[in-house]
Amino acid sequence: MTQDTLTSLFTVVSDHILNVMYFDFSRYAIAAGTMFGVLVIFRAWAENRRIQERRAQRKDYAREIFSSFRTVFFFGITTLATLGLREAGIIRFELNEFPLWLAIFQAAIMILVHDTYFYWSHRAMHSKRLFRATHLHHHKSRVPTPFTAYSFSIWEAIIEAAYVPLFLLATSLMGFAYTGLAILIFIWVQISRNVMQHAGVEIHPAGWVDTKWLDWISTTTHHDLHHSGGNHNFGFYFTWWDRWMGTEHPQYKERFRAVAKPIWQRGEPVPAGSASAP
Numbered sequence: 677m678t679q680d681t682l683t684s685l686f687t688v689v690s691d692h693i694l695n696v697m698y699f700d701f702s703r704y705a706i707a708a709g710t711m712f713g714v715l716v717i718f719r720a721w722a723e724n725r726r727i728q729e730r731r732a733q734r735k736d737y738a739r740e741i742f743s744s745f746r747t748v749f750f751f752g753i754t755t756l757a758t759l760g761l762r763e764a765g766i767i768r769f770e771l772n773e774f775p776l777w778l779a780i781f782q783a784a785i786m787i788l789v790h791d792t793y794f795y796w797s798h799r800a801m802h803s804k805r806l807f808r809a810t811h812l813h814h815h816k817s818r819v820p821t822p823f824t825a826y827s828f829s830i831w832e833a834i835i836e837a838a839y840v841p842l843f844l845l846a847t848s849l850m851g852f853a854y855t856g857l858a859i860l861i862f863i864w865v866q867i868s869r870n871v872m873q874h875a876g877v878e879i880h881p882a883g884w885v886d887t888k889w890l891d892w893i894s895t896t897t898h899h900d901l902h903h904s905g906g907n908h909n910f911g912f913y914f915t916w917w918d919r920w921m922g923t924e925h926p927q928y929k930e931r932f933r934a935v936a937k938p939i940w941q942r943g944e945p946v947p948a949g950s951a952s953a954p
């Protein structure tokens with residue numbers, strides 16, 4: 677291999693790494709930063725919907741943001757590996773134009789399968805054998821913040837990042853061509869739901885758990901109870917697995933109703949400056 681070939685190879689790889697790292701960092705920064713900004717701008721509303729009395733400290737934010745950089749790095753490496761496996765013809769996904777309905781349908785399948793992957797890998801990481809090495813770091817955040825979304829140990833970051841290439845490997849082996857747009861929709865839904873689950877403030881409207889049309893979708897209180905307790909609510913997008921396996925927090929719905937209840941229905945004096953009742 678000539679010096680020129682080596683130089684151009686190095687240039688291509690380094691360009692790719694920067695693009696991938698930038699892409700993976702920016703979606704985390706946009707999602708977590710937007711959620712944090714919303715909670716600051718609508719402070720009065722957010723204070724009334726805080727799930728825990730405790731508050732995250734400055735050192736918690738620092739730890740979460742620092743470890744999120746590390747997570748972004750491992751997500752970036754995994755994205756590079758996925759692209760490399762595609763170049764090698766092991767993983768198939770197409771960047772050509774696909775109908776939007778097909779991309780949305782494929783993304784929905786990817787989300788459903790991810791919910792199962794998350795529930796079971798999460799329960800495995802809670803086992804005595806694995807907890808310390810994999811998941812303890814994430815649980816240092818007793819009071820989640822939007823920045824907890826990527827606050828993982830190295831091992832947990834690898835487990836979380838491995839989902840996309842494993843899923844694409846499985847679909848490729850089955851002969852399905854996934855579209856790049858479906859993967860893009862999936863990763864944006866994933867990070868958006870992730871920061872919503874860690875907001876520390878219930879952002880889903882009152883009545884969510886009392887209608888069968890929405891109750892199957894997880895809320896912020898659902899995952900927050902996992903952080904404050906640790907023995908219940910292992911699911912991510914949906915409540916199905918926790919209900920099937922009997923791991924849902926017994927007071928989940930009561931806690932949600934108490935947090936999401938409009939302030940004018942709580943029988944407490946309405947603090948000055950808060951939003952007026954309709």
Ligand SMILES: [Zn+2]
Pocket residue numbers: 798802811815902
């Ligand atoms: Zn956990």
Ligand SMILES: [Zn+2]
Pocket residue numbers: 814820824874899903
């Ligand atoms: Zn969490």
